[in-house]
Amino acid sequence: MFRRWGMSFWCVGIDEIPATSVQSYDGGMPGLTHTLQRVGDRGDEPYIFHFPDGNASVSRLLVRSLIPAAVPGSSMEDVVLARVDYSRLDRSDAGVGIRLNSTVVNVAHTGAGSGVDVTYVHGGNAHTVRADRCVMACYNSAIPYLCPELPAAQKAGLSYNxxxxxxxxxxxxxxxxxxxxxxxxxxxxxxxxxxxxxxxxxxxxxxxxxxxxxxxxxxxxxxxxxxxxxxxxxxxxxxxxxxxxxxxxxxxxxxxxxxxxxxxxxxxxxxxxxxxxxxxxxxxxxxAYSPDLLWEPDWPDEASKPWVIGRQPFGRITIANSDAAAAANTDSAIAQAHRAVQEALG
Ligand SMILES: Cc1cc2nc3c(=O)[nH]c(=O)nc-3n(C[C@H](O)[C@H](O)[C@H](O)COP(=O)(O)OP(=O)(O)OC[C@H]3O[C@@H](n4cnc5c(N)ncnc54)[C@H](O)[C@@H]3O)c2cc1C
The missing domain is CATH 3.90.660 (Polyamine Oxidase; Chain A, domain 2)
Structure with a gap:
């Protein structure tokens, strides 16, 4: 009856999920009211709050903060039906540019270590831009392939995701x-x-x-x-x-x-x-990878966790993405992005 209950949330069978997690999962499990005490009841805040287009509206709000002319409006409510003006995203006369359909294939410090060369493929051609610093915000397990110069222990930490x-x-x-x-x-x-x-x-x-x-x-x-x-x-x-x-x-x-x-x-x-x-x-x-399941080892401290080892700054490169927290939700993506930018600025 319960074997697949957690498949949309933890994405594993119920035999791999700790009972303590089941207790706090929204609404609990049907039929267990008298055997498992529920914790974290949402009371009058049911699990329904979302943008109609999912987290896309979060991205659209971020784009509006960076390039206000690209997304009309000023509030969380009006972004839902706002039409993005794609022609505004990537202009040479703007302070911020967003280049779509550009897959980064290599990130390396310059010979003197005074900058970072980022190579990406756009329209079938490879281009390299030189930056003062670089935040890697992609899937962490891809970073070892994109930054071959990273130390082996850090690559192993990133690959754990x-x-x-x-x-x-x-x-x-x-x-x-x-x-x-x-x-x-x-x-x-x-x-x-x-x-x-x-x-x-x-x-x-x-x-x-x-x-x-x-x-x-x-x-x-x-x-x-x-x-x-x-x-x-x-x-x-x-x-x-x-x-x-x-x-x-x-x-x-x-x-x-x-x-x-x-x-x-x-x-x-x-x-x-x-x-x-x-x-x-x-x-x-x-x-993102979830360390809350039964097979995860007990790490002795925070610094030993593979995703913490993986997200350390390396020269002028810092590392974001929800993977860096091993926690799937958007709040962790935002917290990790903030940390990576602070490290880059510091
Ligand atoms: C099906 C689903 C449902 C979800 N539901 C919720 C929810 O209800 N509530 C909630 O809080 N969170 C939810 N999440 C999680 C939420 O979407 C993530 O926390 C958030 O998107 C992570 O943001 P991020 O910036 O860390 O990474 P991502 O959003 O994954 O962004 C990484 C970006 O990097 C790009 N990229 C990767 N490689 C390269 C490369 N080589 N070159 C250039 N770009 C590259 C990718 O295309 C992507 O756009 C859900 C996720 C999924 C998949």
């Missing part, structure tokens, strides 16, 4: 009468491809209104993480990444339609007729 792969499939339906008739907003599947299907969270913000009436259109959220009963530890995420990248869209679609029919067909819902659109969002490198 194995990102967690996961897939969010979004299904647009013309109305959510089937859910209203069944009196549910969430279906948990104990042993299926998708762990759950749920209605979008009821959040209206700025000019964006959620579909509050059953006759309104709705976006359903379905989460899939490959489950391996026989592989534990980070290896299951490496294998999950391989599976995620080799599973064709048709398979994600087939399971989405089948599982919706399983849950809703008693109301007359027919996925063949009632699905307007399906988007499969695959994060081969999704959540």
């Amino acid at each position: 194995v990102k967690v792969p996961l897939t969010y499939t979004k299904v647009a339906i013309p109305n959510w009468r089937a859910f209203a008739e069944l009196g549910t907003d969430f279906v948990y599947y104990t042993n299926a491809f998708y762990k759950q299907v749920e209605l979008d969270y009821p959040v209206s913000i700025g000019g964006y209104e959620f579909g509050s009436r059953p006759d309104d259109p709705m976006v359903l959220h379905m989460c899939h993480v490959h489950y391996f009963p026989d592989i534990q530890g980070p290896d299951q995420w490496r294998e999950g990444r391989r599976r995620l990248l080799t599973t064709p869209f048709a398979e994600f679609e087939r399971h989405a339609r089948d599982q919706l029919d399983q849950a809703l067909s008693s109301t007359g819902f027919d996925a063949g007729r009632d699905v307007t659109a399906i988007t499969v969002n695959r994060w081969a490198h999704g959540y």
